[in-house]
Amino acid sequence: MGYYILVGILALVAGVALGFFIARKYMMSYLKKNPPINEQMLKTMMMQMGMKPSQKKINQMMQAMNKQMK
Structure with a gap:
């Protein structure tokens, strides 16, 4: 039971971190192509x-x- 909770928390943390870096890279390339x-x-x-x-x-x-x- 504790194993499933640990895996769920790790998956959540990994998903948040991965989403942050993907969004950051997307915004950097968008701003480079379309300067404000x-x-x-x-x-x-x-x-x-x-x-x-x-x-x-x-x-x-x-x-x-x-x-x-x-």
Whole structure:
């Protein structure tokens, strides 16, 4: 009887751990393929904040965000 409980608990822990790592890997690949912010969104945000976005500044911010994601 105790054997079945132990196997059930171990299976539950293994399932949770495996599910976590699969979900993490899926989200990492999804965010790499579909970044949350692109250049157009960044330009719009800067304009809303009252800044005049130059292409150089946008490129710097995009590089910083890409570096942070890795």
